[in-house]
Each structure stands twice: as C-alpha cells, then as structure tokens.
Amino acid sequence: MNQHRMLAITMVVALVFVLAACSNAAIKPEEDGEIKWKFAHISADNHIWHQTAIQFSKLVEEKTNGEIEISIYPSSQLGGEVDTINSIKTGAVDLTISGESMQNWAPKAALLAVPYAFRDREHMQKVIAGEIGREIEADIQKQVGLTPLFYMERSPRNLTSNQPIQTPADLKGFKMRIPNVPLFMDTWEAAGAKPVVMNFNEVFTGLQQQVIQGQENPSDLIASGGLYEVQRYVNRTEHVYSWIYVLIGNEQFASLTAEQQTAVKEAAEEAQAYGQQLFEEDRERVEAQLQEEGMILNDDVDREAFQERMIPAIKESLSDEQYQLYQRILEVK
Numbered sequence: 001m002n003q004h005r006m007l008a009i010t011m012v013v014a015l016v017f018v019l020a021a022c023s024n025a026a027i028k029p030e031e032d033g034e035i036k037w038k039f040a041h042i043s044a045d046n047h048i049w050h051q052t053a054i055q056f057s058k059l060v061e062e063k064t065n066g067e068i069e070i071s072i073y074p075s076s077q078l079g080g081e082v083d084t085i086n087s088i089k090t091g092a093v094d095l096t097i098s099g100e101s102m103q104n105w106a107p108k109a110a111l112l113a114v115p116y117a118f119r120d121r122e123h124m125q126k127v128i129a130g131e132i133g134r135e136i137e138a139d140i141q142k143q144v145g146l147t148p149l150f151y152m153e154r155s156p157r158n159l160t161s162n163q164p165i166q167t168p169a170d171l172k173g174f175k176m177r178i179p180n181v182p183l184f185m186d187t188w189e190a191a192g193a194k195p196v197v198m199n200f201n202e203v204f205t206g207l208q209q210q211v212i213q214g215q216e217n218p219s220d221l222i223a224s225g226g227l228y229e230v231q232r233y234v235n236r237t238e239h240v241y242s243w244i245y246v247l248i249g250n251e252q253f254a255s256l257t258a259e260q261q262t263a264v265k266e267a268a269e270e271a272q273a274y275g276q277q278l279f280e281e282d283r284e285r286v287e288a289q290l291q292e293e294g295m296i297l298n299d300d301v302d303r304e305a306f307q308e309r310m311i312p313a314i315k316e317s318l319s320d321e322q323y324q325l326y327q328r329i330l331e332v333k
Contacts, residue, residue: 052275059267099244155218
C-alpha cells in the first residue's frame with residue numbers, strides 16, 4: 001500500500017470518528033431522557049388558559065423527574081391557532097390549545113361551538129365525558145394529528161344591548177356584531193337580527209358610534225373589552241356553550257415511554273381540575289365586575305324561542321354527519 005493511499009484511509013477513518021462524536025453529542029439529550037417541548041397558544045399571559053398551561057408544565061416536569069421540560073409561548077408568539085397546528089405537524093411546536101378551529105381538518109370538532117347544542121354546563125360536561133366526546137376526540141386525533149390531553153370550559157356566549165332582549169321579536173332591526181363565522185351569520189339572521197361581521201377591536205367604537213347596537217361574547221371578553229361603558233344589558237341567551245382542548249402532536253406523545261405517557265396523563269388530569277377551579281373563580285369575578293360597572297344581567301330570556309328560530313339555519317349550515325351528531329347531543333340526558 002503506497003503512502004498516499006495510507007494517508008487517505010487514515011483521513012477517512014478520522015472523519016468517521018469525528019462525525020460519530022458530533023452525532024452522539026447531538027442526540028445526547030435524548031439518550032439522557034431529556035425531552036424539550038414547545039407549547040404555543042393564542043391567549044394572553046394573564047388569561048386562565050395560560051395559567052393552566054403553566055401549571056400543567058410544572059406537573060409534567062415534576063412527574064417525569066425533569067425528563068420532560070416544556071417552554072410556553074403565549075399571545076400567538078409562534079403564530080395563530082391554525083399556524084400553530086400546522087407547526088406541530090412539522091415538529092416545530094409540540095403542544096397547543098384549540099377548539100372549533102380544528103373543524104378545518106376534523107368535521108366533528110365543529111360541534112364544540114354550535115348554537116344551542118347544549119342546554120347548560122352540566123349537559124355539555126356529560127357530552128364531553130361520554131361517547132360523543134370520545135368520538136370528537138378520536139376524530140381530532142385521526143384527522144388533525146393531535147391528541148387531546150384535557151379540556152377547559154369556556155364561559156357561554158351572551159348577547160349585550162342597551163335595551164333588554166327577551167325573545168327573538170326584540171331583535172327586529174337590531175344591528176349586532178358577530179365574528180367572521182358563517183354559522184353565526186346564518187343563525188342570527190334566522191333569529192331576526194341584522195348581524196354585521198366586525199373585528200373585536202372595532203366593537204367598542206362601533207357601539208359608541210351606534211354603528212351597531214349590540215354584540216355577543218363570553219363575559220370575560222365583555223369585561224376585558226370595556227363594553228360595560230357602552231352597553232347596559234348582558235342578556236343571558238347562552239347560545240353557545242363550548243370548550244377547548246390542550247393538545248399534543250400524536251408523534252410527540254407516541255415517542256414517550258409508557259411511564260412518561262402515564263405521567264403526562266396524570267399531569268393533565270390534575271391540570272384540568274386546576275383550570276376548572278380558575279374558571280369558576282374567574283367567572284364569578286367577571287360577572288361581579290360587570291355588575292359593579294353598572295351592567296344588568298338579564299335572566300328573563302326565552303332561550304327555547306331563540307333555539308327554535310336558529311335550528312333551520314343550523315341544519316342548513318352543518319353537513320349531514322355534523323347535523324346527526326348535533327341531534328345526538330340534544331338527546332343526551
């Protein structure tokens with residue numbers, strides 16, 4: 001073997017050892033059992049969803065003895081809701097919080113926010129914990145590629161106005177703001193109102209200038225938007241009861257050991273209880289704040305009449321599969 005050939009072989013062997021060393025350094029955290037996840041969501045850092053996310057992250061780290069570390073990115077730092085879901089698919093993000101937006105992939109997820117699908121909170125909780133809830137979660141897992149870990153309840157959406165609204169007849173000529181949700185447009189038109197699509201950051205000025213006469217939202221947004229300054233009544237239409245999930249990518253969850261999966265599930269169960277407690281406290285605090293600011297909580301609302309007016313629009317807007325699921329939800333006792 002000549003000298004040049006020996007030198008070449010020596011260099012190749014040395015290069016192999018260098019690459020092997022670099023490779024081992026790159027995967028060292030995995031060998032040590034260290035997993036670092038990114039948890040991105042759209043809520044602000046003072047919102048109860050973010051506070052619950054923090055608690056969940058702490059519990060996961062504790063229960064896995066530090067093997068899993070979660071960094072949280074609130075306020076859409078890593079993109080909007082749909083962007084974040086797509087990022088999980090590519091592995092750039094690992095966890096997020098989402099709800100009915102997942103209907104873009106999983107049709108059954110639309111039932112997370114259909115008007116008058118739920119009679120009350122107890123009805124909704126029975127559905128979530130029962131067969132239908134499992135079907136929705138399975139659809140999300142299969143179609144979206146995300147595994148629901150636990151859910152968080154949302155305050156019901158109510159209609160605000162400067163005159164009390166009790167029945168659909170009171171909506172004649174009533175211009176109200178809605179988000180850019182086609183189903184909301186159809187159902188409120190069917191109820192007798194004149195819905196106007198408008199960004200939420202324009203609602204206060206729209207009410208102040210009487211471009212619109214009312215709007216619908218959960219109480220926490222009514223309070224945080226300062227709408228008590230330009231609206232007098234919170235009419236308890238409670239037309240949408242809904243919830244959202246804390247989700248992890250299927251691949252990320254499947255990559256864990258059985259022990260780690262058990263620990264994450266236990267953390268999720270405890271975080272759900274923690275989030276529910278925050279929700280109860282926040283709901284009472286927000287309603288008290290609205291009353292202190294001079295708003296009147298109008299309980300004299302004929303919700304059955306509103307539902308009856310909206311049902312034809314709901315049926316027309318939903319697919320056959322979605323509408324069948326909607327009817328099954330109504331039958332849950």
